[in-house]
Amino acid sequence: MSVRRFVGANSRDVMRQVREALGDDALILANRRTEGGVEILAMADEAVDHFDPSPTPEPERAATPAFSAPTADPLQAMSERLLREMQDMRELLTRQQQATSASVAGxxxxxxxxxxxxxxxxxxxxxxxxxxxxxxxxxxxxxxxxxxxxxxxxxxxRLPVLAQENSFFDQTGIVALVGPTGVGKTTTTAKLAARFVMRHGTRPVALVTTDSFRIGAHEQLRIYARLLDTPMYALDAEQPIDDLLGRLQGKQWVIIDTVGMSQRDQRVIEQIAHLQGGQSSVRLVLLLNAASQPETLEEVVLRYRQAARAAGAELDDCIITKQDEAGRLAPVLDIIMRHGMRVLFGSHGQQVPEDMAVANPAALIDQALSSQATSARQPAAASLSLPRWSRDVLGQGRRLSSVLTRLRQRVADFARLEAVWDIAALPSAVQDERLDRLLAGPSAADNILGMAWSPRRNERGCDWSMPDMGLDANGAWAALPYLQHRQPAGWQPRLAAQGDALGVAVHLLPALPDAEALAWLEAQHLTWVSLVPAGQRVYSQGARYAQRQLFIDSTLTHHISVRFRGQPMQLWSAYAEVTDAAGNALLAWYGEIRDPESAKRVARRYWVTPVRLGAEAVSLLATQLQGEGVTALTKRAWQQLKEADSGDISTEVRLLMASGAAAVAGHLDSADDDAALALRTDIMLLLGTQRKRRDTALLDGLIHAFMARDAIRQLGSVSREGVV
Missing domain, CATH: 1.10.238 (Recoverin; domain 1)
Known part of the structure; x- marks a missing residue:
């Protein structure tokens, strides 16, 4: 179908003709008044994309005389031009939509x-x-x-789990399994009891049931107890556990199989209140059926945790049951993550105790992601959803927990740095004593390979000197620095003390030490590099030179990438064989730090190293350069903490807090692996704002993380044993 001409006595008449011929969606291309009335050119909307210019259309009503000359009709020409433009526009929009769809799909x-x-x-x-x-x-x-x-x-x-099975079973006390009917509490009770018996024997354990409603419940647990050779006791649902204490003498581990109740049953609150109502502390563990619908699981977690809070108890631990019956594992893991619960075990069958295992994050996530179910996911009921602000806070809390967990796993001595922050929350009168005790305790000595020594002076504008920084086996900064004033006086005693205590094999020195210290380093066959001034005197081919003179005409051809003062730079270097005044063979180094884009020189440095290190020493030079940024970050952190603590934190504690946070920020800023990239992203997301400089953003994010952690601990409970 092409363009059609309609002619009528007036607009109403001609529009009626258009609707009758082409329908209500007809496209009006042009109109004009003629001697006979009104003329309109129109076509069907679906014909636009297939339009091909055709001879002048005949009118629907013979109200116009034939054209006497072969000249084109201006109205027809205009309509064709409009149609071509419309086609071009539609084609352009179609291409854009296809490009957008391809972009989205990719x-x-x-x-x-x-x-x-x-x-x-x-x-x-x-x-x-x-x-x-x-x-x-x-x-x-x-x-x-x-x-x-x-x-x-x-x-x-984002999935907290039990780190080791022993950490759960070695804790004496009372554990109560709670959850809806049919979730597998009795079988799980038997599995836990069997695992405890395998470790500690039958004498210290006892089983208790409060299920007096379900037919055969007592008998089922009694059979398990008989097989395990452990005693079983029945407790009325309204009795506190204290009523059994006299009969539980000598029992170190008691597990309670509670009566199953719907999450909507108001008696859930009463049940948990009775468990918590006595003098004995009962640890609650919620059982979650992996085969349940997501809406049901959401409601179970919310209602049972609400009941626990109403009873003044905590409900942070869970066990996943019936994994073998679940088509998808992701829904239950999603709910566990969003509510910040910890998974202790996963149960996947009826065999006791074989069909239960300590929760393994890798295995659980792999199982969840391997599911190819395509059924539509139904959202949880709106009435059960937490407020938006509450969900945002939980999301931040999960990110914070994830960040701290990964930092503990990645950064040497990070747990000890956390302990320093814990000391800062104590009264000032006891801080120094607690710090003495912490620093005298064990450290991550096996992970400390080297030491970046700081100058023996106060930092410019500060009343403190920069602590010495430990290096792990990968050459990255450890989290807890070493205070200078707690070390022996003199270079050689200081180096020897750390060598004996930590087994330090690599020393990055801020200045060339005295002859005694150098002799000791060489006698111990230790690796060392020393920053020196441009005027350092060395000997080359029998002549004495200031070190800068050696490299006046040198061409720097070798370079490596470094992070220098928070920016990506390149270190260009050259070296020459020299000796010192005592005749020791050394390498003299000259380095330029350049902007990789403009090639502009930003700074220059000079070093000396043992000749035996050869060109391999350049990586150590880069590490020492990156340490300069940690000093600047420490000053920034010191000032932030000083403004925040109102003078309530001792100088030593504050300095370790500041330099430790700076070391971790420097560690992450310099790393280029995927795990570091993910950590950097999550830390900076904690701030909620974009920052131009990565190193300062990381530092501010870490301080924010520590302060948020401390605030949460002030309001809630501390972590239990063995959970990560």
Missing amino acids: DTSTRLRQLLARVGFSDELSSEVLAGLPDALITAADDSDQPLVWLREQLMA
């Missing part, structure tokens, strides 16, 4: 979000996780496995 974030939705994770958790997707992965190729590796690590970091 976007890593979209692909990962689709995967998370397909296997059963919520939009809320997906948005929280993908907010930290590194820029480098957003445009990754479709066949790259790096985005999935990153996603797996992010999910694992």
Whole structure:
């Protein structure tokens, strides 16, 4: 169908003709008044894309005389031009939509979000996780496995679990399993009891049931107790556990199989209140059926935790049951992560005790992501959802927990740095004594390979000297520095003391030490590099030179990438063989720090190293350069803490807090592996704002993380044993 001409006595008449011929969606191309009335050119909307210019259309009514000359009709020409423009516009819009669709389909974030939705994770958790997707992965190729590796690590970091089985069973006390009917409490009671018996024998354990409603419940648990050769006691649901204490003398580990109740049953609060009502402390563990619908699981967690809070108790631990019956594991893991619970064990069958294992984040996440279920995910009921602000706080809390967990695993001595921050929360009168005790205790000595020694003077504008920084086996900064004034006087005693205490094999020196210290370093066959001034005197081919003179005409051809004062730079270097005044063979080094884009020189440095190190020493020079940024970060952190603590923190504690946070920030700023990239992203997301300088942003994010952790601890309970 092409363009059609309609002629009528007036506009109403001609529009009626158009509607009758082409329908209500007809496209009006042009109109004009003629001697006979009104003329309109129109066509059907669906014909626009197929329009091909055709001879002048005949009118619907013979109200216009034939054209006497072969000249083109101006109205017809205008209509064809409009149609061509409309076709071009539609084609352009179509191409843009196709390009956008292709872009969306190929976007890593979209692909990962689709995967998370397909296997059963919520939009809320997906948005929280993908907010930290590194820029480098957003445009990754479709066949790259790096985005999935990153996603797996992010999910694992958000899933707190029991670190070791012994840490659970070695804690004496009373454990009560709670949850709805049919979730598997009795079988799980038997599995836990069997595992305890395997470690500690039958004498210290006892089983208790409060289920007097379900037919055969007592008998089922009694059979398990008989097989395990452990005593079993029945407790009325309204009795406190104290009523059994006399009969439980000598029992170190008691596990209670409670009566199953719907999460909507108001008696849930009463049940938990009775468990907590006596003098004995009862640890609650919630059982979650992996095969339940997400809405049901959400409601179970909310209602049971509300009941626990109403009874003045905590309900932070859970056990996943019926994993073998679940089509998808992601929904239960999603709810556990969003509510900040800890998974102790996973149960996947009826055999006692074989079909239960300590929760393993890698295995659980792999099982969740491997599900290819395509059924539509139903959101939890709106009435059960937490307020938006509350969910945001939980999301931040999960990110904070994940960050701290990964820092403990990655950075040597990070746990001791956390302990220093704990000391800062104590009364000032006891801080120094607690710090003495902490520093005298064990450290991550096995992980400390080297030491970056700081100048023996106060920092400019400060009344403190920069602590010495430890290096782990990978050459990265350890989290807890070493205070200078707690070390022996003199270079050689200081070096020897750390060598004996930590086994330090690499020494990065801020100045050339005295002859005694150098002789000791060489006698011990230790690795060392020393920063020196440009005027340092050395001997080359029998002549004495200031070190700068050796490299006046040198061409610097070798370079490596470094992070210098928070910016990506390049270290260009050259070296020459020299001797010192005592005749020791050395290498004299000259280095220029240059901007990689402009090639402009930013700074220059001079070093000496033992000749035996050769060109391999350049990596140590780069490490020492990067340490200069840690000093600047320490000053920044010191000032922030001083303004925040109102003078309530001792000088030593504050200095360790500041330099430790700076060391961790420097560690992450200098690292280039994927795990460091993910950590940097999550730390800076804690701030909620974008920063230009990465090192200062990391420092501020870490201080924010520590302060948030301390605030949470002030309001809530501290972590239990063996959970990460």
